[in-house]
Amino acid sequence: MLAEIVTATWVGIVATTLVLPVAVGLGWLLARRRLPAWLEVVAWLPVVLPPGAFAASGPGGQVLAAALLALPLCTLVCQGAFLRVGARWGHVATALGDTPRERFSRVDLPLAMPGLLAAAALGFARAATVAAAGGLVLAIPALIVFGSLRHAHDEALEAADG
Amino acid sequence: MAERVKVWSGRREWTAEVDRVELWGPDATRLLEGIALGRVPVSVDGAALSPPFGWLPPDRLPFPHLSARENLGYTGASRARVDAVAERLGLTEVLDRRSRSLDRAQRERVALGRAVLASDRLWLLDGVGALAPLLDPPPGVVILARDFAGAATRWEV
Numbered sequence: 076m077l078a079e080i081v082t083a084t085w086v087g088i089v090a091t092t093l094v095l096p097v098a099v100g101l102g103w104l105l106a107r108r109r110l111p112a113w114l115e116v117v118a119w120l121p122v123v124l125p126p127g128a129f130a131a132s133g134p135g136g137q138v139l140a141a142a143l144l145a146l147p148l149c150t151l152v153c154q155g156a157f158l159r160v161g162a163r164w165g166h167v168a169t170a171l172g173d174t175p176r177e178r179f180s181r182v183d184l185p186l187a188m189p190g191l192l193a194a195a196a197l198g199f200a201r202a203a204t205v206a207a208a209g210g211l212v213l214a215i216p217a218l219i220v221f222g223s224l225r226h227a228h229d230e231a232l233e234a235a236d237g
Numbered sequence: 238m239a240e241r242v243k244v245w246s247g248r249r250e251w252t253a254e255v256d257r258v259e260l261w262g263p264d265a266t267r268l269l270e271g272i273a274l275g276r277v278p279v280s281v282d283g284a285a286l287s288p289p290f291g292w293l294p295p296d297r298l299p300f301p302h303l304s305a306r307e308n309l310g311y312t313g314a315s316r317a318r319v320d321a322v323a324e325r326l327g328l329t330e331v332l333d334r335r336s337r338s339l340d341r342a343q344r345e346r347v348a349l350g351r352a353v354l355a356s357d358r359l360w361l362l363d364g365v366g367a368l369a370p371l372l373d374p375p376p377g378v379v380i381l382a383r384d385f386a387g388a389a390t391r392w393e394v
Contacts, residue, residue, distance in 0.1 A: 164300060170273035171312050171355050172289030185302045 086134075087203030090141035094149050094202075095195055102153025102194070103183065107162065118147045141202035149198035156190020157183060239282075242359075242379045244268070244392075246277045251392045256374075258381050259388035266295050268394045269361045269383065281358055281379050291352040291360035291378075299336040299347040306332045308347050314354040322350045326371055346371065 105115060164186060168178040184191075243252045246268060260268060271277035273292035278285060289312050299308040305328055309319045323329050326346040331339055336347055349368055352360060357375050362382035365372070369387050374380060382388065 163294070163296070166270070166274055167292065167294055167300070169275070170288055170290050170292035170294075170361075171351070182300065186300075 082137075083203040086137050086141050086205070087199045089138050090145055090202035090205075091149075091195055091199040093138070094142050094145045094198055095191075098146060098149035098153050098194060098198065099184075099191060101150045102155075103157050103179070105150070105154040106157035107165075118150055120147070137205065141205040144205055145198035145202040148201050149194045152194035152197055153187070153191055156187040156194065159190060160186040241282060242381070243280045244272060244277060244381075246271065249394075251394070253390050253392070255389040256377075256379050257385070257388045257390075258379075259385040259391045260381055260383050260394050261391050262394045264394045265383045266363055269363045269381065270294070272381070273361050279359065286359055289355045290358075291354075291356040291362075293349055293352040293360075293362040293364070295363040295383075297345040297348045297364060299339075299344055299351060301335075301337040303336060304333055305336050305339065305343075305347045308336055309350045309354055311351055312355040318354060319350075322354055325373060326350050 101118075104110065105118070160183060164182045165178050168182045173181060239254065240252050241254055241256060242258065243250065245251075268277060269292070272279050273288070273290050273294075275288055280286065299305065300311070303311070305323070306319060309322060309328075309332075310316070314322075319332075320329070323332050326349065328343065328346055328350065331343055336344060339347065345368060349362075349371065352362065353372075353374075357378050360374070360378055360380045360382070362368075362380060362385065365382045365385045365387075369385065372380075372387070380388075381392075
């Protein structure tokens with residue numbers, strides 16, 4: 076049992092670390108650029124697949140399977156985070172002379188941060204459940220996810236008020 | 238008098254020989270935003286300009302994740318200049334507070350300060366209104382603004 080928790084945790088952490096930068100980039104593209112609709116459908120597909128659909132063996136295989144499962148979920152939550160921020164702050168930064176890169180790091184990224192952290196938690200949860208089948212292990216990431224989603228929800232309400 | 242400022246968008250063109258221009262009409266906000274984002278060409282004294290511009294966006298809000306001081310200094314103004322503008326706008330006491338914790342009037346003034354510190358060539362102020370007495374333009378700056386009582390001429394857009 077303990078060994079399963081340890082394995083699930085490290086697979087989750089490694090997979091999330093690998094996936095998050097990619098997911099942030101893709102999420103930003105989906106939120107800010109006009110992309111074909113089918114791309115978004117493809118991005119959603121692995122979300123509804125059961126973890127068992129990705130047969131994994133060995134530590135490398137487990138991390139890879141976990142990353143593949145976590146990527147779309149992470150991407151879509153990141154997309155939501157950038158959509159919630161909206162384009163107007165980026166416009167202000169552009170008018171004030173920021174390059175696209177500066178605009179991303181000074182405005183888009185910090186403003187989307189609560190949502191991006193939620194994406195990381197969700198990705199970790201998804202990845203960790205690939206590595207473990209035990210009910211307890213499934214419950215721990217789920218609790219983290221619900222906690223962070225609730226936090227993101229509160230942040231969204233606060234932002235809407237302010 | 239020589240032409241000071243020219244804006245051209247599609248088939249239309251506007252020119253003025255003075256520094257203070259009020260934009261009036263249903264497309265004033267869209268035109269100001271187009272200029273601010275570099276999509277609508279603008280020239281001052283015959284030279285085409287590009288960002289940074291002193292844009293006060295129509296919501297007149299500062300960046301919520303930055304303090305008032307960080308907003309004013311967003312375009313790299315020196316600490317002394319930030320302090321001077323903050324004093325003029327009555328923001329000295331709240332400079333180190335996060336802008337989302339400020340009240341509506343203070344936020345508008347932070348956004349105005351961010352705009353005036355961004356450029357000494359062109360200010361694009363979308364809704365001056367009651368903020369007009371706070372403006373202290375340096376000589377030579379051109380102001381295109383909506384709801385601007387102090388304007389010397391008016392463009393219908």
